[in-house]
Amino acid sequence: MSNETKILLPESEMPTQWYNILADMPFSVPPYLHPVTFEMMGPEDLAPVFPMELIKQEVSTERYIPIPEEVLDIYRLWRPSPLYRARRWEKALNTPAKIYYKWEGVSPPGSHKPNTAIAQAYYNKMEGQTRLATETGAGQWGSSLAFACGIFDLECKVYMVRISYDQKPYRRIMMETWGASVVPSPSMDTQAGRNALAKDPNSPGSLGMAISEALEDAVTHEGTKYSLGSVVNHVLLHQTVIGQEAMKQLKIAGDYPDILIGCVGGGSNFAGLFLPFVKDKLDGKAPDLRILCVESTACPSLTKGLYKYDWADVAKTGPVSKMHTVGHNFIPAPIHAGGLRYHGMSPIICALYDHDLVEASAYHQNEVFEAVVGFARSEGFIFAPETAHAVKAVMDEAIKCREAGEEKTIVFNASGHGHFDLAAYDAYLNGTLVDYDYPEEKIKAALKELPQVDG
Amino acid sequence: MSNETKILLPESEMPTQWYNILADMPFSVPPYLHPVTFEMMGPEDLAPVFPMELIKQEVSTERYIPIPEEVLDIYRLWRPSPLYRARRWEKALNTPAKIYYKWEGVSPPGSHKPNTAIAQAYYNKMEGQTRLATETGAGQWGSSLAFACGIFDLECKVYMVRISYDQKPYRRIMMETWGASVVPSPSMDTQAGRNALAKDPNSPGSLGMAISEALEDAVTHEGTKYSLGSVVNHVLLHQTVIGQEAMKQLKIAGDYPDILIGCVGGGSNFAGLFLPFVKDKLDGKAPDLRILCVESTACPSLTKGLYKYDWADVAKTGPVSKMHTVGHNFIPAPIHAGGLRYHGMSPIICALYDHDLVEASAYHQNEVFEAVVGFARSEGFIFAPETAHAVKAVMDEAIKCREAGEEKTIVFNASGHGHFDLAAYDAYLNGTLVDYDYPEEKIKAALKELPQVDG
Numbered sequence: 001m002s003n004e005t006k007i008l009l010p011e012s013e014m015p016t017q018w019y020n021i022l023a024d025m026p027f028s029v030p031p032y033l034h035p036v037t038f039e040m041m042g043p044e045d046l047a048p049v050f051p052m053e054l055i056k057q058e059v060s061t062e063r064y065i066p067i068p069e070e071v072l073d074i075y076r077l078w079r080p081s082p083l084y085r086a087r088r089w090e091k092a093l094n095t096p097a098k099i100y101y102k103w104e105g106v107s108p109p110g111s112h113k114p115n116t117a118i119a120q121a122y123y124n125k126m127e128g129q130t131r132l133a134t135e136t137g138a139g140q141w142g143s144s145l146a147f148a149c150g151i152f153d154l155e156c157k158v159y160m161v162r163i164s165y166d167q168k169p170y171r172r173i174m175m176e177t178w179g180a181s182v183v184p185s186p187s188m189d190t191q192a193g194r195n196a197l198a199k200d201p202n203s204p205g206s207l208g209m210a211i212s213e214a215l216e217d218a219v220t221h222e223g224t225k226y227s228l229g230s231v232v233n234h235v236l237l238h239q240t241v242i243g244q245e246a247m248k249q250l251k252i253a254g255d256y257p258d259i260l261i262g263c264v265g266g267g268s269n270f271a272g273l274f275l276p277f278v279k280d281k282l283d284g285k286a287p288d289l290r291i292l293c294v295e296s297t298a299c300p301s302l303t304k305g306l307y308k309y310d311w312a313d314v315a316k317t318g319p320v321s322k323m324h325t326v327g328h329n330f331i332p333a334p335i336h337a338g339g340l341r342y343h344g345m346s347p348i349i350c351a352l353y354d355h356d357l358v359e360a361s362a363y364h365q366n367e368v369f370e371a372v373v374g375f376a377r378s379e380g381f382i383f384a385p386e387t388a389h390a391v392k393a394v395m396d397e398a399i400k401c402r403e404a405g406e407e408k409t410i411v412f413n414a415s416g417h418g419h420f421d422l423a424a425y426d427a428y429l430n431g432t433l434v435d436y437d438y439p440e441e442k443i444k445a446a447l448k449e450l451p452q453v454d455g
Numbered sequence: 456m457s458n459e460t461k462i463l464l465p466e467s468e469m470p471t472q473w474y475n476i477l478a479d480m481p482f483s484v485p486p487y488l489h490p491v492t493f494e495m496m497g498p499e500d501l502a503p504v505f506p507m508e509l510i511k512q513e514v515s516t517e518r519y520i521p522i523p524e525e526v527l528d529i530y531r532l533w534r535p536s537p538l539y540r541a542r543r544w545e546k547a548l549n550t551p552a553k554i555y556y557k558w559e560g561v562s563p564p565g566s567h568k569p570n571t572a573i574a575q576a577y578y579n580k581m582e583g584q585t586r587l588a589t590e591t592g593a594g595q596w597g598s599s600l601a602f603a604c605g606i607f608d609l610e611c612k613v614y615m616v617r618i619s620y621d622q623k624p625y626r627r628i629m630m631e632t633w634g635a636s637v638v639p640s641p642s643m644d645t646q647a648g649r650n651a652l653a654k655d656p657n658s659p660g661s662l663g664m665a666i667s668e669a670l671e672d673a674v675t676h677e678g679t680k681y682s683l684g685s686v687v688n689h690v691l692l693h694q695t696v697i698g699q700e701a702m703k704q705l706k707i708a709g710d711y712p713d714i715l716i717g718c719v720g721g722g723s724n725f726a727g728l729f730l731p732f733v734k735d736k737l738d739g740k741a742p743d744l745r746i747l748c749v750e751s752t753a754c755p756s757l758t759k760g761l762y763k764y765d766w767a768d769v770a771k772t773g774p775v776s777k778m779h780t781v782g783h784n785f786i787p788a789p790i791h792a793g794g795l796r797y798h799g800m801s802p803i804i805c806a807l808y809d810h811d812l813v814e815a816s817a818y819h820q821n822e823v824f825e826a827v828v829g830f831a832r833s834e835g836f837i838f839a840p841e842t843a844h845a846v847k848a849v850m851d852e853a854i855k856c857r858e859a860g861e862e863k864t865i866v867f868n869a870s871g872h873g874h875f876d877l878a879a880y881d882a883y884l885n886g887t888l889v890d891y892d893y894p895e896e897k898i899k900a901a902l903k904e905l906p907q908v909d910g
Contacts, residue, residue: 004466005531011459076460077835088606106561108835110874150832151543173877176884177831376632377605380532380563419565419874422628429631 005087006103007249009080015244016067018237021275021348023063024282029233029351030322035311038453041319048219049226053123057234065237067119074118074151078107079241083249084414089378090398097401098255099394101414102246102273105381109174111416112269113144113229116238120227121148131155131224133217135185135210138164138338139171140384140416141229146180156180157224159187159213162205164338170420185210192216192315206331207341208314215317230266231312231346239272246411247276257289258408259397262415263389264293264302264360265339267346269415270390275348278357291358293349294393296340298436299332301325302353302360304443309453310344320451323350327446333436335365336424337385343446361393364435368392369428384416385424460542461558462704464535470699471522473692476730476803478518479737484688484806485777490766493908496774503674504681508578512689520692522574529573529606533562534696538704539869544833545853552856553710554849556869557701557728560836564629566871567724568599568684571693575682576603586610586679588672590640590665593619593793594626595839595871596684601635611635612679614642614668617660619793625875640665647671647770661786662796663769670772685721686767686801694727697868702731705866712744713863714852717870718844719748719757719815720794722801724870725845730803733812746813748804749848751795753891754787756780757808757815759898764908765799775906778805782901788891790820791879792840798901816848819890823847824883839871840879 022029032041043055050058057065067075086099104112124132132154136142142158149156158180165172165184172182183189185205186196192212196203203209218226228235250256260277262270270293280286293302301324310325312318323344326332332341352358365385372388374395375381383391390412401408418425427433477484487496498510505513512520522530541554559567579587587609591597597613604611613635620627620639627637638644640660641651647667651658658664673681683690705711715732717725725748735741748757756779765780767773778799781787787796807813820840827843829850830836838846845867856863873880882888 003528003531005528006466008463008465010463011461073458073460076458108831108837147835151835169881170874170877173881173884174837177828177837177877177880179832373632376563377634380602380606382563382629382632419625422625422632425632426624426628429628 004085006082006084007252008082009245009248011076011080013248014072014075014080015241016072017064018067019240019244019276019279020060020063020065020237021278022233023061024279025351026282027351027355029347032319032321033309033453035316035318035320038320038451049215051123051127051129051225053127054120054234057237058232068122071119071122075241080245081106083246085253086379089375092374092378093395093398093402095398095402096405096407097398098407098409099398100250100409100411102242102411103414104242104269105414105417109140109143109147110419111140111144111384112239112242112272113141114147115241115272116229116235116268117144117148118151119238121145121152121154124225125152125154129154129223129225131157131221132227133157133214133224134227135159135207135214137161137207137341139168139175139420140339142182143171143174144229145227146175146178149180150178157217158182159185159210161185161207161210162203168420185213187213190216206314211313212315212317230268231344233348235268236271236275236346236348239268240275242272242413243274243276246273250411255409256286257411259290259292259410261292261294261390261393261397261410262413263340263386264295264345264349265342265386267349269413271346271349273413278352281357292393293358293360294389295360295362296335296337296389297362297364297438298335299326299341299343300362300438301343301345303362304438306447307350307354308450310450312344320453321347323347324353326443327449329449330443330446335436336421337389339386340389363389363392365433366428366435369425369433371395373425373428382418383414384418385421387415459540461537461539462707463537464700464703466531466535468703469527469530469535470696471527472519473522474695474699474731474734475515475518475520475692476733477688478516479734480806481737482806482810484802487774487776488764488908490771490773490775493775493906504670506578506582506584506680508582509575509689512692513687523577526574526577530696535700536561538701540708541834544830547829547833548850548853548857550853550857551860551862552853553862553864554853555705555864555866557697557866558869559697559724560869560872564595564598564602565874566595566599566839567694567697567727568596569602570696570727571684571690571723572599572603573606574693576600576607576609579680580607580609584609584678584680586612586676587682588612588669588679589682590614590662590669592616592662592796594623594630594875595794597637598626598629599684600682601630601633604635605633612672613637614640614665616640616662616665617658623875640668642668645671661769666768667770667772685723686799688803690723691726691730691801691803694723695730697727698729698731701728701866710864711741712866714745714747714865716747716749716845716848716852716865717868718795718841719750719800719804720797720841722804724868726801726804728868729813733807736812747848748813748815749844750815750817751790751792751844752817752819752893753790754781754796754798755817755893756798756800758817759893761902762805762809763905765905767799775908776802778802779808781898782904784904785898785901790891791876792844794841795844818844818847820888821883821890824880824888826850828880828883837873838869839873840876842870
């Protein structure tokens with residue numbers, strides 16, 4: 001291991017089970033409530049939008065859930081992903097810390113998202129569905145589901161927030177290359193979209209609107225279900241291949257993390273890395289391990305939001321869940337890290353945060369891009385703006401190590417590449433990138449509109 | 456090996472020497488001539504633009520040249536690159552052929568180009584240079600040299616053909632992220648550029664013009680040399696890491712190629728794959744191995760050009776070399792595969808072609824994109840338009856295997872990803888992609904302007 005840069009696992013070492021944290025958590029995750037009645041939701045309430053196997057996984061307390069061979073077969077196109085030791089960046093930071101990153105940008109769509117998209121497409125195919133509908137903002141999720149549907153020969157309809165549809169044509173073309181049908185949202189293809197366009201024909205759209213369109217599409221089309229790329233339990237479950245691989249790779253390197261770091265929007269990429277390590281913490285094997293969630297100051301649900309029941313979307317059609325939220329009506333500033341603009345957070349992460357098993361911090365855009373450009377000049381890879389938030393937090397911890405003379409092991413999740421986000425780098429490099437402070441007043445206002453159901 | 460998708464090599468198996476075909480060719484490659492006097496060029500003629508170590512490598516007949524440890528250390532950021540078995544595409548094509556591809560898109564700039572950019576930056580740094588100048592068309596080469604200069608802390612000046620500079624801002628931003636200075640060519644920074652702008656302030660530029668600017672920059676700036684991304688011997692030499700790795704990986708898979716396929720513009724990506732196998736042919740170990748160079752019908756130097764001495768660039772400032780050429784004044788149609796628009800071809804490849812050791816074929820854009828979209832829907836990865844030409848040729852050979860019932864082993868070089876070329880996919884998908892036939896008359900006219908020095 002003297003000078004190796006990446007630790008690779010052969011395909012034979014790829015995890016064959018997903019790890020389910022619900023089996024080991026010593027406290028429960030509050031249940032989903034119906035968006036209108038606020039009654040506890042049962043499987044039958046979710047059946048119109050999700051296939052039964054995913055509904056089962058959502059509430060399962062089995063510790064390990066086998067990954068179907070057909071899903072493993074697709075994972076092999078890019079998994080196991082490499083674990084890198086960032087030796088050149090360590091040197092540039094002059095830190096005694098050892099920095100590792102798990103590189104998920106090697107997948108065809110360029111992020112961790114296909115880890116769940118492939119599983120979701122597979123289960124829908126097995127249950128006889130012929131078509132999936134979803135929403136996408138910047139396009140990472142939409143392109144992953146388009147890729148997955150292309151592989152399993154399912155039709156794919158993506159409602160893409162109009163402002164992204166217009167500004168990011170390359171993500172749209174990527175989805176179309178894999179065979180998906182993409183429309184700008186609001187669209188004329190749903191009642192929700194037609195209503196919005198009647199009010200404002202030039203509406204730039206929003207993720208909340210696109211979710212409403214995709215949900216309506218799923219329940220009004222034969223053979224169609226809805227697919228979701230973050231937040232919910234079964235998505236986090238599928239992402240645990242990341243952390244299981246990282247554990248094996250760190251063992252090969254002879255290391256164990258002192259600090260795990262990742263960016264959080266809905267929370268799935270980082271949970272994918274850290275959940276298997278939470279098991280070690282709960283088992284008493286890693287009492288000092290720190291787990292640090294990094295969010296944007298523009299949308300600080302963990303660091304500034306409340307731990308309350310809230311709706312999943314603006315239109316209040318999705319389930320109500322207990323989570324750290326800045327309010328479903330809060331509209332975050334237009335930061336380049338589109339994946340960090342969700343008002344809520346994965347209920348699993350929120351429960352862990354509430355029990356002090358994970359920490360959180362928030363950063364502004366300019367400091368984040370300063371860090372990630374330094375990383376790119378040392379290590380080469382150009383990360384997505386979301387991943388860049390993790391890079392900034394790693395840098396800060398590495399500098400603390402330098403100051404304290406501590407040789408800590410820091411591991412972060414590099415969730416995706418930034419090839420379609422270079423406009424953000426351009427803005428940083430030419431000095432026009434805007435920082436957004438915590439919008440305390442706006443969040444306070446949005447938090448007044450939570451449902452009155454708190455447990 | 457029953458169901459493995461990729462064959463990985465550990466870093467310890469990375470080649471530590473470049474393979475030099477000049478040691479084994481049973482015929483000589485005609486020497487470079489001075490662009491004005493047509494005298495044979497000596498090292499002193501090349502010294503103003505290249506560092507001495509690269510000049511030595513250009514004419515060396517040593518069979519193996521050690522790769523410096525500092526270069527290996529950077530290669531480890533992405534090398535050894537994976538060799539994939541395209542099982543899903545084989546199934547889609549219903550072919551008994553076994554199809555493998557070497558995936559060079561995993562490098563930070565997304566192609567094979569850094570294999571030589573890193574070496575060139577290193578030797579320049581060692582010889583005390585502080586700055587490199589180069590030209591780039593679509594940006595693959597410029598971004599690779601920018602990445603390499605960022606790593607070795609060299610200044611980097613890139614003259615980017617203006618039409619690409621305007622149409623492909625993401626490649627420019629990538630270069631700037633790694634610290635390079637990029638100007639549209641023709642620029643006000645050189646006499647050649649100023650002359651061109653005086654004639655036409657709105658000139659869209661050309662690769663020939665950009666080469667002239669970069670060469671002038673190198674000879675007029677202290678501590679600056681010029682850097683070239685294809686065609687010449689030392690570039691092909693550096694690319695042989697590709698083929699050496701592929702040989703080891705195929706051995707692990709228990710296979711040996713019947714056909715090697717790659718796209719050729721200047722020729723370096725495919726030569727990097729096939730040159731180590733040419734040694735096997737020359738040694739009598741692979742008498743039936745076919746090596747197929749794939750070019751564009753828009754710029755068919757091997758299939759339609761003459762094997763004559765010609766200038767390297769429009770401005771006639773670079774060396775004159777004997778190569779298959781469609782004429783230095785021939786301006787190819789604006790195909791999306793910008794890397795396949797060079798009027799000449801690597802002299803080494805031309806000599807091998809002249810001695811029937813390699814074959815060539817040419818394809819139109821639409822058939823090429825039809826093939827590569829099919830590939831993307833089976834295997835996920837979205838290739839560059841250049842690589843897409845290789846994919847089409849592989850598909851044709853695989854279909855021949857189906858028709859003949861032959862289980863041949865086909866290996867191709869996947870030279871780069873198409874993340875910055877999705878406009879080409881968009882044009883294909885919406886039916887606006889234009890095919891260009893062999894421009895026989897234009898080539899005939901351009902070939903009348905060759906220098907009168909043929910040997």
